[in-house]
Amino acid sequence: MPDISGQLGSVVSSFFSSAVVQFVLDSIVFYLFIVWLAAAYWAFRDMHDRTENPVLPYFAAALILLPTPFLFVLGVIVYRVIRPAERLGDVYERNLAEEALLAEVEAVKTCRGCDRRVDPEWIICPWCRSRLNRVCPNCEKLVGLDWTLCAWCGKDFERAATTDQTATEIQFVAPRPIPTGAGEQERPDGGTITNRKPAIGG
Numbered sequence: 001m002p003d004i005s006g007q008l009g010s011v012v013s014s015f016f017s018s019a020v021v022q023f024v025l026d027s028i029v030f031y032l033f034i035v036w037l038a039a040a041y042w043a044f045r046d047m048h049d050r051t052e053n054p055v056l057p058y059f060a061a062a063l064i065l066l067p068t069p070f071l072f073v074l075g076v077i078v079y080r081v082i083r084p085a086e087r088l089g090d091v092y093e094r095n096l097a098e099e100a101l102l103a104e105v106e107a108v109k110t111c112r113g114c115d116r117r118v119d120p121e122w123i124i125c126p127w128c129r130s131r132l133n134r135v136c137p138n139c140e141k142l143v144g145l146d147w148t149l150c151a152w153c154g155k156d157f158e159r160a161a162t163t164d165q166t167a168t169e170i171q172f173v174a175p176r177p178i179p180t181g182a183g184e185q186e187r188p189d190g191g192t193i194t195n196r197k198p199a200i201g202g
Protein backbone atom coordinates (compact mmCIF):
# COMPACT_ATOMS: atom_id res chain seq x y z
CA MET A 1 0.00 0.00 0.00
CA PRO A 2 2.70 2.53 0.89
CA ASP A 3 4.57 1.33 -2.22
CA ILE A 4 1.68 1.97 -4.57
CA SER A 5 0.86 5.27 -3.05
CA GLY A 6 4.54 6.17 -3.20
CA GLN A 7 4.77 5.33 -6.89
CA LEU A 8 1.55 7.11 -7.64
CA GLY A 9 2.75 10.08 -5.71
CA SER A 10 6.03 10.21 -7.61
CA VAL A 11 4.26 9.90 -10.98
CA VAL A 12 1.78 12.60 -10.04
CA SER A 13 4.47 14.84 -8.72
CA SER A 14 6.70 14.33 -11.79
CA PHE A 15 3.75 15.00 -14.10
CA PHE A 16 2.79 18.03 -12.08
CA SER A 17 6.30 19.34 -11.92
CA SER A 18 6.84 18.87 -15.66
CA ALA A 19 3.57 20.71 -16.36
CA VAL A 20 4.64 23.50 -14.05
CA VAL A 21 8.03 23.64 -15.71
CA GLN A 22 6.38 23.70 -19.11
CA PHE A 23 4.03 26.41 -17.98
CA VAL A 24 6.89 28.47 -16.58
CA LEU A 25 8.89 28.06 -19.78
CA ASP A 26 5.87 29.02 -21.89
CA SER A 27 5.27 32.02 -19.66
CA ILE A 28 8.88 33.16 -20.01
CA VAL A 29 8.73 32.87 -23.79
CA PHE A 30 5.39 34.66 -23.88
CA TYR A 31 6.72 37.36 -21.59
CA LEU A 32 9.82 37.80 -23.75
CA PHE A 33 7.60 38.02 -26.81
CA ILE A 34 5.48 40.77 -25.19
CA VAL A 35 8.55 42.70 -24.01
CA TRP A 36 10.08 42.34 -27.50
CA LEU A 37 7.01 43.88 -29.15
CA ALA A 38 6.72 46.54 -26.45
CA ALA A 39 10.38 47.44 -26.94
CA ALA A 40 9.84 47.79 -30.68
CA TYR A 41 6.85 50.03 -30.03
CA TRP A 42 8.87 52.05 -27.52
CA ALA A 43 11.70 52.50 -30.07
CA PHE A 44 9.15 53.60 -32.68
CA ARG A 45 7.61 56.22 -30.36
CA ASP A 46 11.00 57.31 -29.04
CA MET A 47 12.38 57.88 -32.53
CA HIS A 48 9.14 59.63 -33.48
CA ASP A 49 9.80 62.13 -30.64
CA ARG A 50 13.37 62.73 -31.81
CA THR A 51 13.11 63.21 -35.55
CA GLU A 52 10.77 64.66 -38.12
CA ASN A 53 11.82 62.01 -40.63
CA PRO A 54 8.77 59.70 -41.18
CA VAL A 55 10.88 56.62 -42.06
CA LEU A 56 13.32 56.52 -39.13
CA PRO A 57 10.75 55.37 -36.50
CA TYR A 58 10.08 52.24 -38.59
CA PHE A 59 13.80 51.71 -38.91
CA ALA A 60 14.13 51.90 -35.11
CA ALA A 61 11.31 49.38 -34.62
CA ALA A 62 12.93 47.04 -37.16
CA LEU A 63 16.21 47.34 -35.28
CA ILE A 64 14.45 45.88 -32.20
CA LEU A 65 12.40 43.28 -34.10
CA LEU A 66 15.20 41.82 -36.23
CA PRO A 67 17.30 40.30 -33.39
CA THR A 68 14.28 38.05 -32.42
CA PRO A 69 12.61 37.95 -28.95
CA PHE A 70 15.75 36.38 -27.46
CA LEU A 71 18.36 38.88 -28.58
CA PHE A 72 16.34 42.06 -28.94
CA VAL A 73 18.18 43.61 -25.97
CA LEU A 74 21.17 43.95 -28.30
CA GLY A 75 18.96 45.92 -30.69
CA VAL A 76 17.83 48.15 -27.81
CA ILE A 77 21.45 48.83 -26.87
CA VAL A 78 22.37 49.67 -30.47
CA TYR A 79 19.33 51.92 -30.75
CA ARG A 80 20.21 53.74 -27.52
CA VAL A 81 23.67 54.43 -28.94
CA ILE A 82 22.65 55.71 -32.37
CA ARG A 83 19.42 57.61 -31.60
CA PRO A 84 19.40 61.43 -31.73
CA ALA A 85 20.43 62.87 -28.39
CA GLU A 86 17.61 65.39 -28.00
CA ARG A 87 13.85 65.10 -28.23
CA LEU A 88 12.10 67.52 -30.57
CA GLY A 89 10.19 68.94 -27.58
CA ASP A 90 13.46 69.68 -25.79
CA VAL A 91 14.88 71.32 -28.91
CA TYR A 92 11.73 73.43 -29.22
CA GLU A 93 11.92 74.49 -25.57
CA ARG A 94 15.60 75.33 -25.89
CA ASN A 95 14.91 77.47 -28.98
CA LEU A 96 12.13 79.26 -27.12
CA ALA A 97 14.44 79.98 -24.21
CA GLU A 98 17.13 81.28 -26.57
CA GLU A 99 14.64 83.52 -28.34
CA ALA A 100 13.41 84.89 -25.02
CA LEU A 101 17.00 85.60 -24.00
CA LEU A 102 17.65 87.31 -27.32
CA ALA A 103 14.53 89.46 -26.96
CA GLU A 104 15.70 90.45 -23.49
CA VAL A 105 19.09 91.44 -24.85
CA GLU A 106 17.47 93.44 -27.65
CA ALA A 107 15.23 95.21 -25.15
CA VAL A 108 18.31 96.67 -23.47
CA LYS A 109 18.63 100.20 -24.76
CA THR A 110 21.79 101.10 -26.60
CA CYS A 111 23.09 104.43 -27.80
CA ARG A 112 22.38 105.17 -31.45
CA GLY A 113 25.70 106.94 -31.79
CA CYS A 114 28.18 104.50 -30.25
CA ASP A 115 26.12 101.31 -29.65
CA ARG A 116 27.08 101.24 -26.01
CA ARG A 117 24.57 100.14 -23.42
CA VAL A 118 22.81 103.14 -21.88
CA ASP A 119 20.32 103.62 -19.08
CA PRO A 120 16.80 104.25 -20.41
CA GLU A 121 16.54 107.32 -18.19
CA TRP A 122 19.67 109.08 -19.40
CA ILE A 123 19.16 112.11 -21.60
CA ILE A 124 22.60 112.08 -23.18
CA CYS A 125 25.22 109.44 -23.92
CA PRO A 126 28.23 110.02 -21.66
CA TRP A 127 30.64 108.53 -24.24
CA CYS A 128 29.63 110.01 -27.59
CA ARG A 129 27.31 112.81 -26.42
CA SER A 130 24.40 111.64 -28.55
CA ARG A 131 20.98 112.73 -27.43
CA LEU A 132 19.06 109.81 -25.85
CA ASN A 133 16.00 111.50 -24.38
CA ARG A 134 14.85 114.99 -23.63
CA VAL A 135 13.04 116.57 -20.74
CA CYS A 136 9.58 117.95 -21.23
CA PRO A 137 9.78 121.70 -20.59
CA ASN A 138 6.29 121.63 -19.11
CA CYS A 139 6.28 118.70 -16.66
CA GLU A 140 10.03 117.94 -16.60
CA LYS A 141 9.53 114.24 -17.25
CA LEU A 142 11.64 112.24 -19.72
CA VAL A 143 10.22 112.09 -23.23
CA GLY A 144 11.46 110.33 -26.37
CA LEU A 145 13.31 112.30 -29.02
CA ASP A 146 10.75 111.38 -31.69
CA TRP A 147 7.65 112.12 -29.63
CA THR A 148 5.51 114.89 -31.11
CA LEU A 149 3.92 115.67 -27.79
CA CYS A 150 4.50 114.84 -24.14
CA ALA A 151 2.79 111.60 -23.11
CA TRP A 152 2.75 112.76 -19.49
CA CYS A 153 1.26 116.24 -19.68
CA GLY A 154 0.15 116.52 -23.34
CA LYS A 155 2.35 119.45 -24.26
CA ASP A 156 2.64 119.78 -28.02
CA PHE A 157 6.32 119.67 -29.06
CA GLU A 158 5.70 120.50 -32.73
CA ARG A 159 4.80 124.01 -31.69
CA ALA A 160 7.59 124.10 -29.11
CA ALA A 161 10.10 122.92 -31.72
CA THR A 162 9.20 125.73 -34.12
CA THR A 163 9.52 128.32 -31.38
CA ASP A 164 12.87 126.78 -30.40
CA GLN A 165 14.01 127.01 -34.01
CA THR A 166 13.05 130.67 -34.30
CA ALA A 167 14.83 131.32 -31.04
CA THR A 168 18.05 129.77 -32.34
CA GLU A 169 17.63 131.55 -35.67
CA ILE A 170 17.37 134.86 -33.89
CA GLN A 171 20.46 133.92 -31.90
CA PHE A 172 22.40 133.14 -35.09
CA VAL A 173 21.17 136.17 -36.99
CA ALA A 174 22.34 138.53 -34.33
CA PRO A 175 25.32 136.93 -32.65
CA ARG A 176 27.35 140.02 -31.92
CA PRO A 177 25.47 141.58 -29.06
CA ILE A 178 25.42 138.25 -27.23
CA PRO A 179 28.78 137.32 -25.69
CA THR A 180 29.03 133.58 -26.24
CA GLY A 181 32.16 133.16 -24.15
CA ALA A 182 32.74 129.48 -24.64
CA GLY A 183 32.54 129.38 -28.44
CA GLU A 184 34.69 131.17 -30.98
CA GLN A 185 36.81 134.14 -30.17
CA GLU A 186 37.25 136.68 -32.90
CA ARG A 187 40.69 138.12 -33.26
CA PRO A 188 41.47 141.58 -34.60
CA ASP A 189 43.23 140.15 -37.69
CA GLY A 190 40.07 138.35 -38.80
CA GLY A 191 41.15 134.80 -37.89
CA THR A 192 39.20 132.74 -35.48
CA ILE A 193 40.40 130.51 -32.69
CA THR A 194 38.20 127.60 -31.88
CA ASN A 195 38.73 126.73 -28.27
CA ARG A 196 36.40 123.79 -28.10
CA LYS A 197 33.24 122.53 -29.60
CA PRO A 198 29.91 123.34 -27.97
CA ALA A 199 29.31 120.86 -25.20
CA ILE A 200 26.02 119.50 -26.48
CA GLY A 201 25.34 119.01 -30.14
CA GLY A 202 22.11 118.00 -31.81
Ligand SMILES: [Zn+2]
Residues within 6 Å of the ligand: 111, 112, 113, 114, 115, 116, 125, 126, 127, 128, 129, 130
Ligand atom coordinates in the same frame (compact mmCIF):
# COMPACT_ATOMS: atom_id res chain seq x y z
ZN1 LIG B 1 26.92 106.99 -27.39
Ligand SMILES: [Zn+2]
Residues within 6 Å of the ligand: 136, 137, 138, 139, 140, 141, 150, 151, 152, 153, 154, 155
Ligand atom coordinates in the same frame (compact mmCIF):
# COMPACT_ATOMS: atom_id res chain seq x y z
ZN1 LIG C 1 5.23 116.98 -20.23
